[in-house]
Amino acid sequence: MARVVVVTSGKGGVGKTTSTAALGAALAQAGEHVVVVDFDVGLRNLDLVMGAERRVVFDLINVVQGDAKLHQALIRDKRIETLSLLPASQTRDKDALKPEGVAKVIAELREKFDWVICDSPAGIERGATLAMRHADIAVVVTNPEVSSVRDSDRIIGLLDSKTERAERGERIDKHLLLARYDAVRATRGEMLKVEDVLEILSIPLLGIIPESEDVLRASNLGVPVTLNSPASAPTRAYLDAARRLRGETVVMTFPSQKRSLISRLLGRKAIA
Amino acid sequence: MNLFSFFRRRRSAPVARERLQVLLSHERGNGGDSELLAVLRDEILRVISAHLTIDDDKVQVKLERGQAVSLLEIDIEVPGRLDQQIRKRRRPTGPPLLPAPST
Ligand SMILES: Nc1ncnc2c1ncn2[C@@H]1O[C@H](COP(=O)(O)OP(=O)(O)OP(=O)(O)O)[C@@H](O)[C@H]1O
Numbered sequence A: 001m002a003r004v005v006v007v008t009s010g011k012g013g014v015g016k017t018t019s020t021a022a023l024g025a026a027l028a029q030a031g032e033h034v035v036v037v038d039f040d041v042g043l044r045n046l047d048l049v050m051g052a053e054r055r056v057v058f059d060l061i062n063v064v065q066g067d068a069k070l071h072q073a074l075i076r077d078k079r080i081e082t083l084s085l086l087p088a089s090q091t092r093d094k095d096a097l098k099p100e101g102v103a104k105v106i107a108e109l110r111e112k113f114d115w116v117i118c119d120s121p122a123g124i125e126r127g128a129t130l131a132m133r134h135a136d137i138a139v140v141v142t143n144p145e146v147s148s149v150r151d152s153d154r155i156i157g158l159l160d161s162k163t164e165r166a167e168r169g170e171r172i173d174k175h176l177l178l179a180r181y182d183a184v185r186a187t188r189g190e191m192l193k194v195e196d197v198l199e200i201l202s203i204p205l206l207g208i209i210p211e212s213e214d215v216l217r218a219s220n221l222g223v224p225v226t227l228n229s230p231a232s233a234p235t236r237a238y239l240d241a242a243r244r245l246r247g248e249t250v251v252m253t254f255p256s257q258k259r260s261l262i263s264r265l266l267g268r269k270a271i272a
Numbered sequence B: 001m002n003l004f005s006f007f008r009r010r011r012s013a014p015v016a017r018e019r020l021q022v023l024l025s026h027e028r029g030n031g032g033d034s035e036l037l038a039v040l041r042d043e044i045l046r047v048i049s050a051h052l053t054i055d056d057d058k059v060q061v062k063l064e065r066g067q068a069v070s071l072l073e074i075d076i077e078v079p080g081r082l083d084q085q086i087r088k089r090r091r092p093t094g095p096p097l098l099p100a101p102s103t
């Protein structure tokens, strides 16, 4: 049965889009049929991160409004056969996204795919609540930093009240994805520790994604980081997180502070 | 990161710059082209469906935006043999679309 996942946070710029692309790619690399859906109407970016920006023809709003069929708006990834993208509209207003239309599209996507991963816009307004509306699973992306944790708490409250599942009195599966984690700054006591964030938000941990230049490079090239740097620390973290989403038990690895040869030569610290 | 990967690594920022230039040159001009593409799709389908039976669900519009040229591709899946389809649907008064079969 298909699972609908919302990648959400409240706060902007914490790594939702990056994580949507990476988790989507990781699940698809494992053979699952995956569609990543951009809900950030007016400010789409998932197409850029996925490297499909030149191939967008129709978008979510065209489908919702009946100007295009779903299959005409879906963009098949050129690298992973089982991965597709449903882009957001860049020009339309987010009010063009109507709840009934979204419900229909999600129902149709459930028929076609194993995983429907919705990249939420920042904020707690309409766009964010529509993105989470039909979710079975929520990935709450949080940075180890006070305002991000507070916004995540707010989002968790919305997940427990505004989703279809919550309204039916069912549980929505919530997971914490701690992103942009800087082990150096955490050990120096400049950033909230993993335990602190977990204790405050008290939802299970899906993974810890280290702050990494591999992520930046991947988005420059328009390739999900799991494909672009298969051996990197963020890739390992995303692959493990994807396995946990599939229900596997995977031992959590904590990003450690390790100084590599070159960074020692340069007198800098790197995250392994 | 080790010494080897440090030197081998391709710089990614120039690629990012080039991708953005192409994308923005398209986005700035027409504020998104999905309306134009929908019109093109519908008109092309209207012309073709005067001669062929086509199923809306078997029509795929593809686009690859480029700096100098863009590639617009419209794939239409037609059931059976194309020549049979055309003969079946040909208007009696119009000019023949295909030379008459030799047999
Ligand atoms: N693990 C990471 N290491 C380094 N940079 C990262 C990491 N994760 C995300 N980033 C960078 O942070 C920025 C914001 O990431 P992203 O766009 O994924 O966030 P977002 O939550 O989707 O933002 P928005 O709320 O605007 O949609 C991007 O420049 C991205 O490359």
Ligand SMILES: [Mg+2]
Residues within 6 Å of the ligand: A016, A017, A018, A040, A045, A119, A120, A121
């Ligand atoms: Mg985003």
